[in-house]
Amino acid sequence: MIRVGLMGAGVVASYGHIPAIQRTPGLVLKSIFEPDSGRMMATKADFKVDQGFTDSDLFFRSGLDAVVVTSPAPVHVANVELAARYGKPVLCEKPLAMTEAEAEHMIGVMRGAKLPLYVGFTYRFSPSAMEIKRLVRERAIGEVRDLRLIYNWDCHGRCDRDQGMHVFNTRRQGRMDEGGPMVDCGVHQIDLARWWLGSEIVRATGVGAWVDAEHTAPDHMYLHLDHAGGQHTMVEISYAYGHTIKEPRSQFLYELIGTDGIIRYDRNAGVFEVLTPAGARRLDYHEEKNFDGMYRAFEQALRTGEHGDLPTAEDGMVVTRIARSATDQAIASRPRLGSNA
């Protein structure tokens, strides 16, 4: 059994990582580290975890073979540095880092310690995303030339709906301060585009809209990517799609447009289909995230040293660079509100 320790027992750890680790053959969740003692105790009890710590030193000395970092993005770097010091391989949540330089530093530290560093792009492991990879490889729609990847949502709303519409949602604000929707969420779509096409991104152009004027980062963003193979990807991503409305709405779509057809994954309609000259073919629809699949890949990578489809730190660094620089580009060309000239 590979003994895993988890750093940061927040939202994604509770609904995604911890249950998936506990379901994965060959892995055991040995310890959690969480600086908030109340949350640490509650998570330890809820998931019947062997050991819980608010002290990182004791956590790293609790008999671990590998570590999962599910802390907020600004502290990924500090936790990866600790893991390197204690000699533990890491699976780190996305975005790997806040900047390309920080990602480079993390890669250097782990490489120096001769340890693997992987990034938790869970969307890759959806059976539907894996099927798209296979369809592209087998040229099911001919040459893929254009991707439209859309995720418009509200990041849980401007105000906390559970506590009434007057309680400000600090969680959404935090994500906006960390870089906004492209840096926080669009990294999944950028990763999918590179992975599906197997073609590096050679040019990225970011354009922003500010539904809430007070943020530095745009809360609705468009990204155009040119790939080395001549393909194009458009990512549209929003944290301001109905962020003030009572009943949340979202749009989640993948469309791959090829010389001989279209692949469509439409979460709103629950439809996954291939449209070709032979007609429309419905495929099994699966939700867009798959933590179990990611942990099966992590277990295999730790056991064999082969990363397979598990995203590497280099993938994380490239995607961080693109998301961050496109956001910075959008900020630099922000139009002035109310200007008609």
Ligand SMILES: NC(=O)c1ccc[n+]([C@@H]2O[C@H](COP(=O)([O-])OP(=O)(O)OC[C@H]3O[C@@H](n4cnc5c(N)ncnc54)[C@H](O)[C@@H]3O)[C@@H](O)[C@H]2O)c1
């Ligand atoms: N893959 C996905 O689908 C997905 C979904 C949501 C969030 N995420 C990512 O997961 C990470 C965590 O997001 P979240 O929504 O669970 O956040 P969260 O704020 O709910 O949880 C983070 C937890 O980390 C703890 N923490 C704070 N400082 C820490 C430190 N130095 N070391 C360890 N833990 C620390 C916090 O107390 C909190 O309990 C972020 O990087 C986020 O982008 C990924």
